[in-house]
Amino acid sequence: MSHITETGTTCAAFSGGTAQTLSSVQYGVKNGVISQENPGVFYYWVKVTAPAGNNTFVVNQSITTGNFSTLFGITSGSIVYNSSCTNVHGNFTQSSITNTTSGTVTVKFNAPTAGSYDIAIKFTATSVTGKTAPTPSTAGYSYSTTGVPGSTSGLNLKKKGT
Numbered sequence: 001m002s003h004i005t006e007t008g009t010t011c012a013a014f015s016g017g018t019a020q021t022l023s024s025v026q027y028g029v030k031n032g033v034i035s036q037e038n039p040g041v042f043y044y045w046v047k048v049t050a051p052a053g054n055n056t057f058v059v060n061q062s063i064t065t066g067n068f069s070t071l072f073g074i075t076s077g078s079i080v081y082n083s084s085c086t087n088v089h090g091n092f093t094q095s096s097i098t099n100t101t102s103g104t105v106t107v108k109f110n111a112p113t114a115g116s117y118d119i120a121i122k123f124t125a126t127s128v129t130g131k132t133a134p135t136p137s138t139a140g141y142s143y144s145t146t147g148v149p150g151s152t153s154g155l156n157l158k159k160k161g162t
């Protein structure tokens with residue numbers, strides 16, 4: 001299970017299946033370049049099953065439609081929760097995303113017990129600011145977690161008013 005949501009989404013809403021899905025990040029255009037993205041940040045949530053101990057999960061981001069090549073970046077605020085929606089402190093790390101035609105975020109955490117965990121990766125739209133606006137005006141993005149069935153979610157970068 002996965003969702004893309006706005007930043008106010010809680011672990012309880014995602015885990016309980018009541019989180020509202022964010023379908024697009026809208027942008028304005030000034031002098032032919034992207035400006036004023038809304039929302040400026042969002043989360044990709046994914047439920048994973050992990051054994052006790054050190055775990056690594058790879059989140060993939062790709063552009064699936066449109067004439068555009070810049071990926072969303074990651075920013076601080078990504079979190080891993082256990083099945084009780086308690087933040088898993090300790091060895092949680094995330095890697096940077098490269099702004100190419102495909103990118104990954106590697107999430108590593110030490111699971112205190114085997115079970116279900118919710119990963120929330122916080123992405124930022126600032127990486128597309130100042131880039132030439134896509135033609136046509138919408139670019140489609142796909143997010144998935146390697147080896148996790150049902151983890152694919154999509155999002156559009158879409159010009160306001162279209």
